[in-house]
Amino acid sequence: MADILAILPQQLVFGLSLGAVYGLIALGYTMVYGVLSMINFAHGEVFMVGAYIGWAVLTVLIGHAFGGLNPLWVLPVLLIPAMLLCGGLGVVIERVAYRPLYARGASRLGPLISAVGASIVLQNAVMLSQGARMKVYMTNLVFPADWRFNVLGVSISVLSIVIIVISLLLMWGLVTLIQRTALGRSIRAVAEDREMASVMGIDVGRVVSMTFFLGSALGGAAGVLIGLYYTQIDFMMGYAAGLKAFTAAVLGGIGNIKGAMMGGLLLGVIESLASTFINPAFKDVVTFAVLILALIFKPEGLFGEPLADREKI
Amino acid sequence: MSLLEVIGLRKNFGGIQAVRGFDIAIEERQIVCLIGPNGSGKTTIFNLITGLIPATAGRVIIDGRRDIIGRKPHAITAMGVARTFQNQRLFNHMTLLENVLVGCARSAKAGLASILLGLPGARAEKLQMIERARSLLALFGERLLPQADDLAGSLSYANRRRLEIARALATEPRLLLLDEPAAGMNPTESRELMTDILRVRDRGVAILLIEHDMTVVRGISDRVVALDYGVKIADGDFAEIRRHPKVIEAYLGRGTVDA
Numbered sequence: 001m002a003d004i005l006a007i008l009p010q011q012l013v014f015g016l017s018l019g020a021v022y023g024l025i026a027l028g029y030t031m032v033y034g035v036l037s038m039i040n041f042a043h044g045e046v047f048m049v050g051a052y053i054g055w056a057v058l059t060v061l062i063g064h065a066f067g068g069l070n071p072l073w074v075l076p077v078l079l080i081p082a083m084l085l086c087g088g089l090g091v092v093i094e095r096v097a098y099r100p101l102y103a104r105g106a107s108r109l110g111p112l113i114s115a116v117g118a119s120i121v122l123q124n125a126v127m128l129s130q131g132a133r134m135k136v137y138m139t140n141l142v143f144p145a146d147w148r149f150n151v152l153g154v155s156i157s158v159l160s161i162v163i164i165v166i167s168l169l170l171m172w173g174l175v176t177l178i179q180r181t182a183l184g185r186s187i188r189a190v191a192e193d194r195e196m197a198s199v200m201g202i203d204v205g206r207v208v209s210m211t212f213f214l215g216s217a218l219g220g221a222a223g224v225l226i227g228l229y230y231t232q233i234d235f236m237m238g239y240a241a242g243l244k245a246f247t248a249a250v251l252g253g254i255g256n257i258k259g260a261m262m263g264g265l266l267l268g269v270i271e272s273l274a275s276t277f278i279n280p281a282f283k284d285v286v287t288f289a290v291l292i293l294a295l296i297f298k299p300e301g302l303f304g305e306p307l308a309d310r311e312k313i
Numbered sequence: 314m315s316l317l318e319v320i321g322l323r324k325n326f327g328g329i330q331a332v333r334g335f336d337i338a339i340e341e342r343q344i345v346c347l348i349g350p351n352g353s354g355k356t357t358i359f360n361l362i363t364g365l366i367p368a369t370a371g372r373v374i375i376d377g378r379r380d381i382i383g384r385k386p387h388a389i390t391a392m393g394v395a396r397t398f399q400n401q402r403l404f405n406h407m408t409l410l411e412n413v414l415v416g417c418a419r420s421a422k423a424g425l426a427s428i429l430l431g432l433p434g435a436r437a438e439k440l441q442m443i444e445r446a447r448s449l450l451a452l453f454g455e456r457l458l459p460q461a462d463d464l465a466g467s468l469s470y471a472n473r474r475r476l477e478i479a480r481a482l483a484t485e486p487r488l489l490l491l492d493e494p495a496a497g498m499n500p501t502e503s504r505e506l507m508t509d510i511l512r513v514r515d516r517g518v519a520i521l522l523i524e525h526d527m528t529v530v531r532g533i534s535d536r537v538v539a540l541d542y543g544v545k546i547a548d549g550d551f552a553e554i555r556r557h558p559k560v561i562e563a564y565l566g567r568g569t570v571d572a
Contacts, residue, residue, distance in 0.1 A: 182418040196402045201390035
């Protein structure tokens with residue numbers, strides 16, 4: 001037991017960094033649900049593509065050996081292309097796989113199946129172009145393994161703190177955008193009543209595209225962070241991560257921005273505690289048991305009110 | 314040349330002909346009332362003009378040249394047509410000010426990057442937009458402005474109706490469509506609404522409204538258009554309409570012209 005207590009703080013930091021990344025991915029699910037009332041099941045694959053983009057850029061950087069790989073410039077150089085390209089990918093997915101169905105008045109089931117199709121296409125596209133074998137992030141060239149510091153006798157890696165900080169910064173940026181800008185207001189207006197929003201002069205199609213862009217960009221950033229952290233990526237990684245992040249979004253209350261972030265953090269911590277106190281093999285069992293309990297006792301999710309009333313007029 | 318000209322507008326819902334060849338012309342700064350029994354097609358006409366539902370046939374022309382049939386609602390709004398709904402549809406999770414700002418968004422020029430970076434131009438534009446939104450709330454005296462930062466969901470019924478009008482004006486319309494603005498209001502509130510509507514007209518906005526309250530209809534209309542079964546049955550001033558045999562027949566004398 002004393003052993004367990006000794007590693008507990010470390011596990012908590014691990015849980016928080018994992019949870020922050022879950023939260024980033026969960027934001028994409030929750031935002032799309034907010035404006036379209038649909039689950040974008042291809043979102044996990046966007047995250048996976050983000051991890052591959054970061055890997056490709058990092059590999060180029062290493063190949064050209066630009067002196068030392070200082071994280072201060074390497075991180076933006078990995079994150080920005082991943083975010084922009086994934087944002088664009090999200091917009092394309094919506095245009096190709098969802099909008100044609102909505103435009104023809106499809107039920108909710110149609111886009112859902114189309115989303116599953118889109119994720120299979122993305123997985124296979126990456127597998128065919130990049131090969132089925134895993135790719136390795138040379139993280140230790142950016143964050144050397146001995147970059148750790150001690151707090152009260154607990155050894156914490158710099159990378160895990162960097163991941164938490166970057167995730168929180170991105171979340172803060174998103175919340176600011178949603179709360180304080182005209183685009184954010186338009187997104188909230190479309191989420192609350194899309195017909196009314198259109199009559200108020202809002203181009204709903206454009207707002208939906210922007211929502212996909214923002215959510216997918218965060219997913220791409222999450223892919224890079226997870227790649228750096230776990231150092232191994234493969235074309236199937238989006239499935240499990242997507243499922244976890246979706247769970248986080250539901251746990252927090254789907255459609256709710258703050259809920260997605262808190263749900264992610266909570267899920268990450270629960271997972272790491274379950275690995276510590278029970279057995280790493282049971283962490284998913286515990287995670288989904290928590291989800292089931294939450295759905296039974298608080299089906300609208302744990303945090304606050306939704307982004308918008310779901311009642312349709 | 315009329316501000317809005319509707320020619321031969323038709324809408325079929327399956328076998329039901331909701332609107333059967335409706336014509337109307339509205340001039341600048343005119344207040345026109347659309348009356349008719351329930352189910353006569355009034356709201357359907359609003360939905361057709363604002364592009365929320367596609368028309369079966371007909372033309373809706375702004376400024377004598379631009380046909381807006383087939384355009385998306387936001388594009389029609391951009392041409393100067395705004396509306397309110399019969400059932401209130403405020404953004405309840407936003408403040409009063411934000412509700413109005415949603416309508417101002419169309420005129421915003423600053424890009425995402427400059428907003429995020431807090432560039433001076435974006436900031437000045439934002440302040441200007443907030444100022445405009447506050448002045449729209451101020452149209453209703455002290456009714457809305459002191460509550461500018463409260464959630465719209467917390468407003469009283471009459472104030473919700475006022476906010477809907479303020480919000481619609483934020484899109485800078487030249488024609489405002491009001492769907493039963495006096496519904497559910499007491500006589501005092503209705504009288505206040507009438508002066509509010511006249512004030513909106515004085516800003517240079519033409520108004521087409523659906524209304525059942527004949528006191529309001531008589532008090533503000535330049536013209537009244539009566540509708541029955543999707544067809545216009547009368548068009549003229551209030552005095553003519555109240556005596557029109559077809560109008561009386563449509564209402565079956567149900568005490569509509571008691572004032």
